[in-house]
Amino acid sequence: MITDEIRDTLAALGNFDATPGSLAGVVVVDVTRVVAGPYCSMILADLGATVIKVEHPDDPDYTRTFPPMLDREGDEPMSGFFAQYNRNKLGFTANLKHPEGAALLERLVASADVLVENFRPGTMDKLGIGYSRLREVNPRLVYAALSGYGQSGPYRKRPAYDNSAQATGGLWSMNGAADGPPTRVGTIIGDLAASLYGVIGVLAALRHAESTGKGQLVDISQQDSVLTLTENAVVAYTTEGTIPKPLGNAHPFVRPYELFPCKDGFVFFGGYTDKFWKISCEIFGDAEDHAGNPDLHAMADRFDAVVYRERVKPMVERWFQGRTKKELEELAGDLVPLSAVKDIGEVVEDPQIAARDMVVETTYPGYGSLRTFGSPVKLDVTPARTSGRAPDKGAHTAEILRDLLGFESDEIDALRDAGTI
Known part of the structure; x- marks a missing residue:
């Protein structure tokens, strides 16, 4: 020594x-x-x-x-x-x-x-x-x-x-x-x-x-x-014979949990649990987004690929389209999983990174x-x-x-x- x-x-x-x-x-x-x-x-x-x-x-x-x-x-x-x-x-x-x-x-x-x-x-x-x-x-x-x-x-x-x-x-x-x-x-x-x-x-x-x-x-x-680092790919193959393919920014089964456009760029939004979905509807939507869609209250229903593509994703896109990354983070970042997609310059100057x-x-x-x-x-x-x-x-x-x-x-x-x- x-x-x-x-x-x-x-x-x-x-x-x-x-x-x-x-x-x-x-x-x-x-x-x-x-x-x-x-x-x-x-x-x-x-x-x-x-x-x-x-x-x-x-x-x-x-x-x-x-x-x-x-x-x-x-x-x-x-x-x-x-x-x-x-x-x-x-x-x-x-x-x-x-x-x-x-x-x-x-x-x-x-x-x-x-x-x-x-x-x-x-x-x-x-x-x-x-x-x-x-x-x-x-x-x-x-x-x-x-x-x-x-x-x-x-x-x-x-x-x-x-x-x-x-x-x-x-x-x-x-x-x-x-x-x-x-x-x-x-x-x-x-x-x-x-x-x-x-x-x-x-x-x-x-x-x-x-x-x-x-x-x-x-x-x-x-x-x-x-x-x-391949997440569930091994067990998906060994149990079901499934071979994962590229999905872009989507998750294989959790929805919504992906990239969404906003006024000045993109954000990640992961409000897929029942709790976070309800909070998101209350923050971003109108009274009908949650109360008027009782068939979307259950997480399993929102995970359905067709339901997600035709109803859930368009709703989320409507919520975000007129707001900037900063506005969205300030509005909901402390309440639901919503994060601005930042380039490395923004990351280096980020206050959380500094802290x-x-x-x-x-x-x-x-x-x-x-x-x-x-x-x-x-x-x-x-x-x-x-x-x-x-x-x-x-x-x-x-x-x-x-x-x-x-x-x-x-x-x-x-x-x-x-x-x-």
Whole structure:
């Protein structure tokens, strides 16, 4: 385990809050790139872990070149994309294809609690630093491997991206306009879901390691992760043989529960329960909308596809057509499930988002400030750290070698001259 003194020293090097979080004292070696992996380790860093991001000295995480970019005179631009998923980390470089670089990773692992990697299965084994080797170096190591299809099964060695997971996990086939072609979910949901499950797996394995002294492999598949996001699709198929198709903004059986147009855009309205339907009629309609339609009082009747299409939906559309998003939210937002459909600019400036500290600002000297999303995990005693900077490539290599691994200055210089770091 890392000592409090070294943890505070490394935290100061990274210029992030050294206040102990829930995972204070936990050391994570992060050999991931892009999003599935970096986001997982970033969450652990936000929660207080000391995360050491290991990059190849000549081939670093290529999201360092992803837009949007922040400019600084006389220097390389900095990727806001990279910064968003790598805050609160320490930068370390090592050529893991070089024997001495692999040896450095082993020495890091010997002092660590967790390693996170997102290579294709077998890659780390080829380098001689896979789980079978690293658990010999550190028997209590939690080794988290995030990949497209997991460490087992016939697809395990296939290359994969987020879209691969959306395609093979079922989500792509369900999403899109009704009677139209399937449409990918408009974000990298496979990467993000795998990262979140990775955090859950790491925390569970850490607790086991702390109580038994034995680490384990945390095997996370993007395909598996996406499958769990398909709501009732699995049970609909296994019980009834139904294969869900794209429905646009509609729900497969709950009505009204979808997108509706209004004067200046769209709102989500989900007043499908008997309670919310009655309140909605009283707020938006006239006396006849509820009292004059007793055959619409029961939720099951409103769920009928024909009744909904011919009577319920036109009624709701009439309610909303002359009102703005703001007017509708002010009128009914506290009483029924009604929310404006907001673009990201509206979301970033939303008062609820501000109240929850969900957009945070970090200053990067010379570049200015960068606003990114905060942490949805709210802990009242050990709050997440969200304003730390992402590291420059290898920014803390020398300090980690010296303060954590005990290298002398001449040894560090030799490693640098050899291209190992």
